[in-house]
Amino acid sequence: MVSGLGAQGSFxxxxxxxxQSVPHLHLHVxxxxxxxxxxxxxxxRTTYADDAERAAYGERIRSALG
Structure with missing residues (x-):
């Protein structure tokens, strides 16, 4: 989150x-x-302007992890 999105930190x-209606474990970063x-x-809570903006955020995070 820090390097991929330019955040100061993460929660x-x-x-x-x-x-939960179906018990499972999930994680929020x-x-x-x-x-x-x-x-x-x-x-x-905010929404993405469109699918392209959402995909761009995903790519930034994937790139930082890779």
Whole structure:
């Protein structure tokens, strides 16, 4: 998140079973920057402008991992 998206850090959260219709484990890795609005586990929800923007973010993260 830091190198791929230019974030200052990241927030990592895991959830299993609670509030799930099908029990499973999942992990959130949320990019963080000062003043981003994260409050506890809740961060401001936004949407991508279109599929191309969403794909571009995915590619930035994949490139940083590769």
């Amino acid at each position: 990592v959260a895991m959830n299993n079973t609670v509030s 949320v990019p963080r920057t000062k003043g981003d609005g994260l409050r506890g586990f809740f961060w401001p």
